[in-house]
Amino acid sequence: MPDLFTILNELHASYSEWLSIQKSDSLKLDLKYASIAGIHLDKCQEVLNRMGIGIEFLKTDENALLAFRLANLAMHIQHDWKVKADPSLAELSWRPFQIGFILLTLESVCNGESDFRDTLDLLWFPTGGGKT
DSSP states (O other), X not given: OOOHHHHHHXXXXXXXXXXXXXXXXXXXXXXXXXXXXXXXXXXXXXXHHHHHHHHXXXXXXXXXXXXXXXXXXXXXXXXHHHHHHOTTXXXXXXXXXXXXXXXXXXXXXXXXXXXXXXXXXXXOOOOSSSOO
């Protein structure tokens, strides 16, 4: 089984590849759409950079790594409780956006001197469950 940092670096590389494709595709857009796409792609580039910072932070900060591992353990334990109640449930796995968001925010939450300390990162997506 690959180690933690191999997996996280693969996620980072995959997002980087996706972003490169989007940038290339945006060159084919009409000018009025290309400028808007450029704004969003710049934000995606910042996300990619911050995910890389988060991975490096995990490598160098023992407390952050411990907290990361404990969060994963808590998710695993909670999932095991659900499986015991319903054995048909699939094995626990992270969705890429979930782990990406953790990597994006990790360093700015833990480091009071972070360049992104005053940035509000919000993960929102419609679930269709009527909670919004």
